[in-house]
Amino acid sequence: MNEKPEGDMETRKLGRTGPAVSALGLGAMGMSDFYGPADEAEGVATIHAALDAGVNLIDTGDFYGSGHNELMIGRALRDHKREDVVISVKFGGMRTPGGGFQPVGVDVGAAAVKDRLAYTLRRLGTDYVDVYRPARLNPAIPIEETVGAIKEMIDEGYVRHVGLSEVGAETIRKAAAVHPVADLQIEYSLMSRGLEERILPVTRELGIGVTAYGVLSRGLLSGHWRADRELSVGDFRGHAPRFQGENLDANLRLVEALREIAEEQEATVAQVAIAWVLGRGDDIVPLVGARTRERLAESLAAPRVTLTARVLARIEAAVPAEAVAGTRYNTGGMASLDSEQ
Numbered sequence: 357m358n359e360k361p362e363g364d365m366e367t368r369k370l371g372r373t374g375p376a377v378s379a380l381g382l383g384a385m386g387m388s389d390f391y392g393p394a395d396e397a398e399g400v401a402t403i404h405a406a407l408d409a410g411v412n413l414i415d416t417g418d419f420y421g422s423g424h425n426e427l428m429i430g431r432a433l434r435d436h437k438r439e440d441v442v443i444s445v446k447f448g449g450m451r452t453p454g455g456g457f458q459p460v461g462v463d464v465g466a467a468a469v470k471d472r473l474a475y476t477l478r479r480l481g482t483d484y485v486d487v488y489r490p491a492r493l494n495p496a497i498p499i500e501e502t503v504g505a506i507k508e509m510i511d512e513g514y515v516r517h518v519g520l521s522e523v524g525a526e527t528i529r530k531a532a533a534v535h536p537v538a539d540l541q542i543e544y545s546l547m548s549r550g551l552e553e554r555i556l557p558v559t560r561e562l563g564i565g566v567t568a569y570g571v572l573s574r575g576l577l578s579g580h581w582r583a584d585r586e587l588s589v590g591d592f593r594g595h596a597p598r599f600q601g602e603n604l605d606a607n608l609r610l611v612e613a614l615r616e617i618a619e620e621q622e623a624t625v626a627q628v629a630i631a632w633v634l635g636r637g638d639d640i641v642p643l644v645g646a647r648t649r650e651r652l653a654e655s656l657a658a659p660r661v662t663l664t665a666r667v668l669a670r671i672e673a674a675v676p677a678e679a680v681a682g683t684r685y686n687t688g689g690m691a692s693l694d695s696e697q
């Protein structure tokens with residue numbers, strides 16, 4: 357591998373006002389939901405392995421596994437010093453007992469903020485959340501109301517920082533006018549570069565960090581995805597446009613082009629994809645969605661991959677964002693993204 361020396365994981369600051377975090381964060385979503393059956397013992401072991409490797413940022417959502425993800429993280433962190441971990445929680449997704457989402461928009465009004473936070477704190481077994489963020493904008497609820505309620509929770513000591521998720525430039529400005537924002541969480545990968553033109557300039561102007569999710573395009577850009585992979589009911593990729601039919605075939609051809617470059621670098625496709633996001637700026641912290649220690653170990657080597665300007669140019673030519681077939685969510689999902697409007 358064309359790599360930097362092994363050592364402690366680099367730290368990055370989440371925006372001007374946010375906490376210092378490891379350069380890679382761990383996204384725990386797939387340990388409970390959306391990516392097929394998950395193994396809780398392996399999830400807990402993966403969280404422990406991440407902490408041992410110097411990862412201190414763990415991202416979850418109160419609706420991931422309808423609370424299961426927070427309960428699992430609470431169990432995993434039981435014997436850890438609370439102040440050693442930065443916990444980021446999204447809130448507001450409205451589930452059904454069958455595992456679906458209610459098509460009513462996110463529950464992010466002022467009363468919901470306090471109510472949902474109360475349950476989150478219990479499930480996590482903690483008395484504060486480091487970064488608390490509405491999972492989506494609800495167009496019927498002013499962002500000022502949501503952020504104002506989080507600010508009250510900060511004043512009372514239950515939350516440390518405000519975060520945002522998948523919102524556009526105008527909403528970011530409105531939110532930041534109520535309270536400083538630590539970071540915007542948004543999909544960012546070689547395959548999803550939509551934020552670069554209008555959103556990143558605003559986060560940078562306002563001193564807001566970015567926690568990038570989907571850096572492997574939900575496994576598509578990992579080098580491990582196979583066209584014949586069987587998906588269980590409820591797997592997000594079963595209805596994600598990029599994973600369907602001809603779109604999938606076209607996208608996997610891009611991955612194969614990337615694999616050639618990765619092999620020359622003595623790295624894996626996933627490592628190069630993560631290293632690319634890491635290289636987009638010190639204000640960006642990729643969240644890796646590893647569900648197992650094996651996948652985690654692969655991801656953790658990504659910061660050691662050095663990509664020269666020449667290699668970067670080849671990578672971007674091999675996976676031009678405009679050549680990616682299919683949108684990152686289905687029609688309903690895309691419509692719920694303020695960041696895409």
Ligand SMILES: NC(=O)c1ccc[n+]([C@@H]2O[C@H](COP(=O)([O-])OP(=O)(O)OC[C@H]3O[C@@H](n4cnc5c(N)ncnc54)[C@H](OP(=O)(O)O)[C@@H]3O)[C@@H](O)[C@H]2O)c1
Binds near residue numbers: 521542570578647652
């Ligand atoms: N704000 C938002 O709207 C939002 C939305 C989605 C996610 N998120 C957050 O971002 C986190 C990461 O997102 P994501 O899980 O969708 O993104 P991802 O990292 O692009 O995809 C993760 C999937 O890639 C596969 N994979 C293959 N090789 C891997 C490797 N070396 N390391 C890690 N995963 C590998 C894994 O599937 P296998 O285990 O099957 O191989 C895993 O399920 C989530 O856990 C969640 O906390 C936020």
